[in-house]
Amino acid sequence: MKSTLPVNRVLLVLVLLALASLWGLDYASVQPNRIVPGAGQSLMSALGWPWASVLTLLLVICACTPVRSSRALLYQLMIVVLLILQLPLSLGWFIERHIDPALPYARAGIGAGFWVLLFLLGLMLIEIKQRIRLHAGWSLVIWLLILAVILISVPWLEPLALMREYQTRSQQFAQALRSHLALVGGAVGFSLVSGFILALLLNRYPAARKSCFGVLSFIQTIPSLALFGLLIAPLSYLSANSPLLQQLNVRGIGWAPALLALIAYSLLPMVRNTFIALHEVSADVLESARGMGMSPRQVFMQVRLPLALPIIIEGVRITTIQAIGLTAVAALIGAGGFGTFIFQGLGQAAMDLILLGALPIIVLALLADAFFSAAADRFKPGVKG
Amino acid sequence: MIELINVSKRFGDATAVDDISLTIESGEFCVLVGTSGCGKSTTLRMINRLLPHSDGRIRIDGEEIYQIDEQKLRRRIGYAIQSTGLFPHWSVERNISVVPRLLGWPAAKIDARIRELLALLDLPYEEFAGKFPSQLSGGQAQRVGVARALAGDPDILLMDEPFGALDPITRESLQNELLRIQSQIHKTIVFVTHDMDEALKLATRIVVMDKGKIVQQDTPQQLLRHPASEFVESLLGGQERGLKQAGLLRSGDLMQLTDDMIDGDGPSLQATDSIRVALSLMLTHHCRSLPVLDQQGNQIGVLHLDQLLEPAP
Structure with a gap:
């Protein structure tokens, strides 16, 4: 008989990687000011041996817990959550130890070891959650707990380079959040409505399908930067010749070309998913709905649309995530959004400013993904499993 | 009573049903038999206007069907198909209640009707009412399909190969069930199948179709004794006809x-x-x-x- 390890092998590998990166890479760094490159600190020197050894011990326990019962999984889950919760606290502790409050320009950087640990802990959480039947309420509790700890540790984390960048730009940050959300919301909202109408038309006129998807796919192949750039000339021309457009602040650069390009990119996933969703509803189900005596309107509202809804929402999910990413590029033509920080940071070679733009984009994408996945699940027909 | 008088159906140049006349009396169990593409399903689907007929007249209880609002007509006629066509996003209970809801029955009457039908089809209410189609076996799903077809208490029941996709044992038990139910409710049933054994077992009258025409219509016994053509004889199993006959005695x-x-x-x-x-x-x-x-x-x-x-x- 093949002997099997009594431990979860995926977790074991992840823990080994985590240990290697924790001990092999810098956990954090100290910068005397914004310009001077930081001096990296290993785990031991960053957090001191008590914290470092507890961290190591927890990881080892997590990997070595035998997977016999669901209780063991629960312990592993608790350890991983604990490890995630300690992340912001450990940064606070690091600042306490290494940043002299007498030096107002000194700042703490986050090291590669920290990021890799965060990433691996995320993977561990996914791995454990797949095996454990966790009530949706508990997932929420975990997320709230993580959020609470981050909020609590914010005052400690002021000397963090990321926070320093944020503090000098908190107004711009709020503005960037607003314009990012407005662009994404506008593009997704508009393409949802027009995509739905287009999908209905394609359903009725099969002859138009090939050319319509051809055009939409072609747009998708244009590099986003090129499309943003290509729109500058025609919009400048239109704006110069129309007072109304000028009043709306439509110009060759800014929100208008960005929104147009985002809509153009959003149409393909939206139309494709909506069309397939409506088209794939079983012909037998539709025929029996007709055979029962439902009117065409009832067939659509009570049968076709509800059955298509999960795939339509899936389309909204893909489109939203794509738009959140593309909007970052739109900053190049002056459309605002978090991309502004990324390109400023690239220009100034300031890693933390890039992070200030990139992290919220990742968070937004993850939130959109979680929200629309849950919504699609909610509308899945029947009971799962 | 359903009357088809010189009815034809053409799809473009192809003629699917060619000038057929057929009268189905109330309470009859009429089975349309034939090979694939003989026009039997097309004939069935013209009765509830899922397909418009190209020529001829179709009357139900003396009334021309095109003079009846098509949705009202269909609500009066039960319809069950091979793939069941159950709505996957609705529970068994909700599925069965479709036609009563369309007819605007009061909630209490609908609820009573669902319980009555589930009992009739041997599906315990407590166990099945809340289940979804994906949780049912093929036989159970088809029972629900039959219950749904009967829900609005129609006088006529159209069934398009309802048991065609089931295994032989389940199929036989559902055939027996249908005979038992029919002995209680006396509907006019028009049933399409390509399986002659099924037709012989269920029908009070068998209508054999070939290439869009009716080749012979008779009681099962008469059909076995006097097949009108070689085609009917081959459908009856050729040399095994004696055994099929024996199956009816x-x-x-x-x-x-x-x-x-x-x-x-x-x-x-x-x-x-x-x-x-x-x-x-x-x-x-x-x-x-x-x-x-x-x-x-x-x-x-x-x-x-x-x-x-x-x-x-």
Whole structure:
């Protein structure tokens, strides 16, 4: 008989990687000011041996817990959550130890070891959650707990380079959040409505399908930067010749070309998913709905649309995530959004400013993904499993 | 009563149904049989206007169907199909309630009707009402499909190969179920199948179709005795026709009433068993006569091999 390890092998590998990166890479760094490159600190020197050894011990326990019962999984889950919760606290502790409050320009950087640990802990959480039947309420509790700890540790984390960048730009940050959300919301909202109408038309006129998807796919192949750039000339021309457009602040650069390009990119996933969703509803189900005596309107509202809804929402999910990413590029033509920080940071070679733009984009994408996945699940027909 | 008078259906240049006339009396179990593409499903779907007919007249209880609002017409006619067409996003209960809701029945009446139908189809309410179609076996799903077709208490039931996708055992039990239900509710049933055995078992009248035309229509017995053409004969199984005929005769009708007891441990027949079963038992056990029992297991007669060869009554 093949002997099997009594431990979860995926977790074991992840823990080994985590240990290697924790001990092999810098956990954090100290910068005397914004310009001077930081001096990296290993785990031991960053957090001191008590914290470092507890961290190591927890990881080892997590990997070595035998997977016999669901209780063991629960312990592993608790350890991983604990490890995630300690992340912001450990940064606070690091600042306490290494940043002299007498030096107002000194700042703490986050090291590669920290990021890799965060990433691996995320993977561990996914791995454990797949095996454990966790009530949706508990997932929420975990997320709230993580959020609470981050909020609590914010005052400690002021000397963090990321926070320093944020503090000098908190107004711009709020503005960037607003314009990012407005662009994404506008593009997704508009393409949802027009995509739905287009999908209905394609359903009725099969002859138009090939050319319509051809055009939409072609747009998708244009590099986003090129499309943003290509729109500058025609919009400048239109704006110069129309007072109304000028009043709306439509110009060759800014929100208008960005929104147009985002809509153009959003149409393909939206139309494709909506069309397939409506088209794939079983012909037998539709025929029996007709055979029962439902009117065409009832067939659509009570049968076709509800059955298509999960795939339509899936389309909204893909489109939203794509738009959140593309909007970052739109900053190049002056459309605002978090991309502004990324390109400023690239220009100034300031890693933390890039992070200030990139992290919220990742968070937004993850939130959109979680929200629309849950919504699609909610509308899945029947009971799962 | 359903009347089809010189009805044709053309799809472009192809003629699917070619000038057929057919009258189905109320309470009849009429089975349309034929090979694929003979126009039997098309005929069925013209009755509830899922397909418009190209020519001729179709009347239900004397009324031309195109004069009735098509949705109202369909709500009056039960419809069950092979793939069940159950709505996957609705529970069994909700599925069955579709037509009563469309008819605007009050909630209490709908609820009572659902319970009545689930009981009729042998699906315990507590266990099945809340289930979704994906949680049902093929046979259960088809029972729900039949319940849904009956929900609005229609006079007419159209069934398009409803048992075609089921395994033989489930199919047989559902056929028996349908016969039992029909003996209680006396609907006018139009049933499409390509399986002649199913037709012989269920029908009070069989309509054989080929290439869009009606080749022969008769009772199962008459059809077996006098097939009108080689085509009908081949549908009836050619050389096995005798066995199919035997399948329609009951042991109880041919047996000899006698008090002579036959050894109780050997093979025996129920009075309701067909003589096809009797013949099979005789071949298996190498015997020339079998005891016939009633439902309580008491012997009421004896069936001899010689009696099987006598012309049917």
